């Protein structure tokens with residue numbers, strides 16, 4: 001099996017997963033999307049409402065803000081990999097519970113292994129905590145979650161700076 005097929009296999013497993021209670025309330029699980037061996041792999045918290053309805057990551061309001069940050073820095077979204085710590089939408093957008101994170105974690109670990117990004121970008125405190133804990137060799141970049149950046153002008157400013165830095169980690173890139 002090549003890497004693309006391995007990634008597809010995990011995607012299928014996620015789509016039918018019942019390992020935690022969130023499977024009962026989700027419409028669609030959201031495995032994430034993107035390419036193998038990207039420069040950047042973005043890891044959010046959990047799918048929101050619109051993601052839940054479509055199965056696609058970061059397409060709602062937070063996604064629009066993420067798109068803005070990417071565009072501002074000439075980073076092509078289709079050449080990244082974008083996912084979240086947990087793959088199913090928590091009701092009312094509450095934070096994921098520890099048992100849900102634990103149940104879902106092996107999918108993220110597998111995805112990181114297969115996707116093999118140059119840099120993992122943690123969007124928010126939860127991804128930061130979870131990814132730090134994995135003690136990977138991969139380079140990790142920490143910033144805020146786009147939903148916070150959207151809501152708070154100070155965080156928006158910081159995110160704009162962070163994404164500039166992120167781009168500068170990668171000078172001469174074609175993305």
Ligand code: URA
Pocket residue numbers: 030043044045046047048051056057058059060062063083084
């Ligand atoms: N927030 C996330 O963390 N992930 C999504 O896919 C959408 C919003």
Ligand code: SF4
Pocket residue numbers: 014017018019020021022023029086087088100103104
């Ligand atoms: Fe499975 Fe993760 Fe969805 Fe829970 S959140 S049902 S562990 S895919």
